[in-house]
Amino acid sequence: MENLRISASDLEKMHHLYRANLINSLSGYKSANLIGSVDDKGIENMAIFSSVTHFGSNPPILGLVTRPTTVPRNSYKNIKATKYYTINHVHKDIIEEAHLSSAKYPSNVSEFEKTNLVPWYSPNFKAPYVAGCAIQIGMKFLEEYHIKANNTILVLGKIVELWLNQNLLDKTGLLDLNAAETVTISGLDSYHLPALLDRFAYARPDQLIQSLTILDEKH
Numbered sequence: 585m586e587n588l589r590i591s592a593s594d595l596e597k598m599h600h601l602y603r604a605n606l607i608n609s610l611s612g613y614k615s616a617n618l619i620g621s622v623d624d625k626g627i628e629n630m631a632i633f634s635s636v637t638h639f640g641s642n643p644p645i646l647g648l649v650t651r652p653t654t655v656p657r658n659s660y661k662n663i664k665a666t667k668y669y670t671i672n673h674v675h676k677d678i679i680e681e682a683h684l685s686s687a688k689y690p691s692n693v694s695e696f697e698k699t700n701l702v703p704w705y706s707p708n709f710k711a712p713y714v715a716g717c718a719i720q721i722g723m724k725f726l727e728e729y730h731i732k733a734n735n736t737i738l739v740l741g742k743i744v745e746l747w748l749n750q751n752l753l754d755k756t757g758l759l760d761l762n763a764a765e766t767v768t769i770s771g772l773d774s775y776h777l778p779a780l781l782d783r784f785a786y787a788r789p790d791q792l793i794q795s796l797t798i799l800d801e802k803h
Contacts, residue, residue, distance in 0.1 A: 605771050613768040613776060616674035618682055619648065620703065620712040621662035623691070628703050628712050629658045630695040632685050634769040636671055644743035646671065646723065652735035658691050663739060667725040668710040672717040675765040679775045706747060713747065718764040720747040758783075 595603055614634040621629045635649040648671075650660040663669045674682045681699040689695060696703050696712070703712035706722065713720045723741035730737055752760045761778075768776045785794040 609771040613770055613778065616679075616682065616767050616769045616775065617648075618672040618674060618685060618701075618714045618717070619659050620670035620672060620714055621659050621668075622666060622711055623658075623662045624665050627692060628694040628696050629662055629691075630685050630699075630701065630703075630712070630714065631659045632674065632682050633659075639740060645726065645740055646721070646743065647738055647740045649731075650737045650739060653737070654735070656691060660737065660739065661691070663725050663741075664728075666710055668744075669723050669725070669741070670709075670711045670713045671721040671723060672714040673719040673761075673764060673766045674775075675718055676767055676775075676777050677765070678714075678716070679767060683773065683775070706745065709745065718749055718752065719759065719766065722746070 595607075598606070615636045617633050617636045619631050619633050623629065633648050635647075637647045639645040639647045650657050653660065659669070678701065681701050684699050685695040685701075687695075687698070689698060695701075702715040704715035705712055709722050711722070713722075721743055722745040724744050726740045726742050728737050728739050748759070749764075752764050754760060762780050765777065768778055770776060780797075783796040785796055787793065
């Protein structure tokens with residue numbers, strides 16, 4: 585099958601929704617997370633993000649990208665106001681409710697009220713988690729960077745606490761995302777349940793790649 589070449593000028597001529605679907609698919613599978621926050625009046629907010637990214641393990645830092653603030657961005661506003669927020673893995677049983685959280689509700693309406701998802705608070709932590717999520721991360725705002733190219737904002741936060749089922753942790757510290765039934769997103773609206781293909785030992789120059797999955801099976 586012959587490959588199709590799409591130029592920058594071709595992209596510019598596309599219908600904006602078609603172009604958005606195409607460009608959002610190009611980066612491959614993305615993380616699916618619900619960001620929980622609360623404003624200074626106690627109104628809870630929950631929104632789905634596909635931009636959560638690892639930025640470092642020591643200190644433990646995760647980043648997320650918010651869209652331009654030319655319209656109200658409640659999650660961003662709450663994070664800046666209170667400094668605390670949560671990241672909750674979307675699992676396969678809540679994809680419809682998670683997607684519903686992307687609807688544009690006014691700031692005085694909580695997405696928890698509009699979905700079947702329930703807020704849960706851990707002791708001494710200000711922001712709401714999404715009850716029932718197998719992997720829940722408590723975050724504290726560190727810093728932000730304005731991306732001039734498209735007016736988006738990169739928000740960096742430090743991991744303050746983790747809540748997860750101990751059975752999801754293997755002896756090396758790796759989380760079993762298959763067992764957690766963590767889903768991924770492609771494009772703007774497609775949800776997938778991935779499967780582990782293999783896991784490899786640390787790669788070294790001029791050495792054959794070693795499958796850790798095969799080693800585990802032998803033991």
